[in-house]
Amino acid sequence: MTAQLRAELLKLRSTQTNLGLFLALLGLVLFVVLLHGFSVPVERISHRSNQLKLVFGWAALLGSLFAALLGALSITGEFRHGTIRPTFLVTPRRGRVVAAKVWACMLFGSAFGVIAAAVATGVGSAALTMRGLEIRLDGGDYALLLAGCGVAAALWAAIGVGLGALVRSQVTTVVGICAWLLFVEGLLLGDVGLVGDVGRFMPGALGKAASGQDPLLTPGLAMFLLALYAAAAAAAGWVATARRDVA
Amino acid sequence: MSLTGAAATATEPSLVEPVVRVSSLTKRYGAFAAIEDVTFSLDRGTVTGFLGPNGAGKSTTLRLLLGLAEPTTGEAHVFGRRYRALDEPARRVGAVLESNDFDPGRSGPNHLRALALAAEIPPGRVEEVLQLVELARAADRRVRTYSLGMRQRLGLAGALLGDPELLVLDEPANGLDPAGVHWLRTFLRRFADQGGTVLIASHVLAEVAQTVDQVMIIDRGRLVATARLDELAGRGETLENTYLKLTVREAS
Numbered sequence: 001m002t003a004q005l006r007a008e009l010l011k012l013r014s015t016q017t018n019l020g021l022f023l024a025l026l027g028l029v030l031f032v033v034l035l036h037g038f039s040v041p042v043e044r045i046s047h048r049s050n051q052l053k054l055v056f057g058w059a060a061l062l063g064s065l066f067a068a069l070l071g072a073l074s075i076t077g078e079f080r081h082g083t084i085r086p087t088f089l090v091t092p093r094r095g096r097v098v099a100a101k102v103w104a105c106m107l108f109g110s111a112f113g114v115i116a117a118a119v120a121t122g123v124g125s126a127a128l129t130m131r132g133l134e135i136r137l138d139g140g141d142y143a144l145l146l147a148g149c150g151v152a153a154a155l156w157a158a159i160g161v162g163l164g165a166l167v168r169s170q171v172t173t174v175v176g177i178c179a180w181l182l183f184v185e186g187l188l189l190g191d192v193g194l195v196g197d198v199g200r201f202m203p204g205a206l207g208k209a210a211s212g213q214d215p216l217l218t219p220g221l222a223m224f225l226l227a228l229y230a231a232a233a234a235a236a237g238w239v240a241t242a243r244r245d246v247a
Numbered sequence: 248m249s250l251t252g253a254a255a256t257a258t259e260p261s262l263v264e265p266v267v268r269v270s271s272l273t274k275r276y277g278a279f280a281a282i283e284d285v286t287f288s289l290d291r292g293t294v295t296g297f298l299g300p301n302g303a304g305k306s307t308t309l310r311l312l313l314g315l316a317e318p319t320t321g322e323a324h325v326f327g328r329r330y331r332a333l334d335e336p337a338r339r340v341g342a343v344l345e346s347n348d349f350d351p352g353r354s355g356p357n358h359l360r361a362l363a364l365a366a367e368i369p370p371g372r373v374e375e376v377l378q379l380v381e382l383a384r385a386a387d388r389r390v391r392t393y394s395l396g397m398r399q400r401l402g403l404a405g406a407l408l409g410d411p412e413l414l415v416l417d418e419p420a421n422g423l424d425p426a427g428v429h430w431l432r433t434f435l436r437r438f439a440d441q442g443g444t445v446l447i448a449s450h451v452l453a454e455v456a457q458t459v460d461q462v463m464i465i466d467r468g469r470l471v472a473t474a475r476l477d478e479l480a481g482r483g484e485t486l487e488n489t490y491l492k493l494t495v496r497e498a499s
Contacts, residue, residue, distance in 0.1 A: 003364055003365055003366070003367045004364075004365050006364045006365075007361045007362070007364035007365035008361075010357065010360060010361045010364060011350075011353075011361050014353050014354070014357040014360075014361070015350055015352035015353045016352055017352060077350060081347075081348065081349060081350045081351065082345050082347060082348035082349075083348055083349060083350055083358075085315065085344050085345065085348050086348055086362055086405055087362075087365070088314070088315060089313060089315075089336065089337070089340075089342050090336065090337045090362050090365045090366045091365050091366075092314045092330055092331040092333070092336055093331070245310070245315065245316035245317060246310070246315040246316065
């Protein structure tokens with residue numbers, strides 16, 4: 001298992017794909033946090049919860065999104081390029097491969113989340129300070145933001161691996177994850193509110209709640225519920241991978 | 248037509264477990280049988296050509312043998328066990344099923360390092376196999392920049408990482424230049440002479456005729472012949488004639 005984990009960590013490091021993902025994540029965090037930090041009207045970001053949600057909290061969504069893409073690419077890339085064949089020839093116990101990918105991607109994903117939160121904290125504070133606004137977040141809030149974003153992104157990386165293993169098609173998986181996180185949850189569950197209160201228990205919302213963005217859901221509970229989603233996705237990917245033929 | 252050879256060895260009592268033993272192997276996709284009732288065995292130290300037209304079932308048979316796909320019925324054993332039940336498969340079996348199973352953005356050595364890590368093979372072996380396939384100087388670039396011949400060599404290097412006893416290769420000479428084909432032949436011959444066993448699937452007869460000891464011919468999912476090349480020669484038949492007689496029907 002350790003051997004397979006080391007192999008998967010090398011795979012994640014040895015192409016430029018994940019460096020590209022990381023830079024895109026940094027760029028988007030900078031852009032979104034600065035945009036909101038400078039443009040949201042003063043009366044809407046004078047409170048702690050609004051500052052967290054509208055400025056700093058973007059790190060949770062973006063960190064989760066890019067961690068999920070990292071996870072999805074790590075397995076769908078193997079199917080796309082055919083490396084799944086040598087991978088399974090060397091490790092025919094396929095469950096080990098999926099498990100190692102989950103752990104490796106969770107490690108990279110958590111780094112994505114923590115760094116996104118750190119960048120959001122830095123530029124968000126700078127933006128608010130330059131506008132002469134008082135920052136209402138205290139040390140505990142920042143710590144929770146870093147930890148919550150790290151945990152949420154790690155769990156979303158596991159979801160990405162699980163979905164990727166289940167779906168196998170790279171394009172379908174990537175489009176599916178983007179559509180879900182950026183549109184489906186946001187529109188149907190949040191803004192339009194078609195399904196009422198259920199929305200806060202959806203995985204994207206839980207990712208935000210993990211850093212304290214939902215007053216009705218404690219971060220610990222949010223992390224626990226998101227971990228259930230991650231476990232379910234990873235298990236589904238594990239079972240599908242163990243049973244299906246490789247072309 | 249009576250052809251004897253590899254298949255016959257399966258029915259003779261033998262104290263030595265064959266390296267590969269495939270019995271009544273069948274794979275169906277719905278009503279379509281990709282292969283049907285395929286039986287053969289391979290002894291240590293032999294080089295076997297697995298011949299047949301495109302789509303005859305060669306690759307399907309190899310995937311079933313190597314645990315990438317599950318048979319509908321029948322069994323495929325390597326070293327007496329299902330491939331997926333082998334303890335250290337990379338140290339027993341090396342296989343190349345496609346010529347381009349690489350991430351184009353990863354370097355050749357890193358591709359091999361990842362496989363070596365997973366198989367718990369010392370990292371120094373990567374440099375050794377690169378030299379073995381004569382790829383050492385040119386290799387440290389992304390696979391995207393490799394020629395087809397270089398990819399074949401890299402694939403073979405991956406198969407050789409664990410210093411295996413059995414090599415399973417699907418169309419290994421594809422994309423190799425004449426010097427490369429000559430090199431591959433010499434390499435496989437030496438491998439077998441040192442006690443290794445080789446199974447090469449190919450649809451190019453010339454590629455195989457000079458390398459192998461015996462051939463198995465598959466057509467439309469069924470094994471239609473197995474024969475030792477020296478027996479064919481003894482009967483005054485060529486591999487090409489035999490192959491065409493068995494696999495071409497619509498030509499008459």
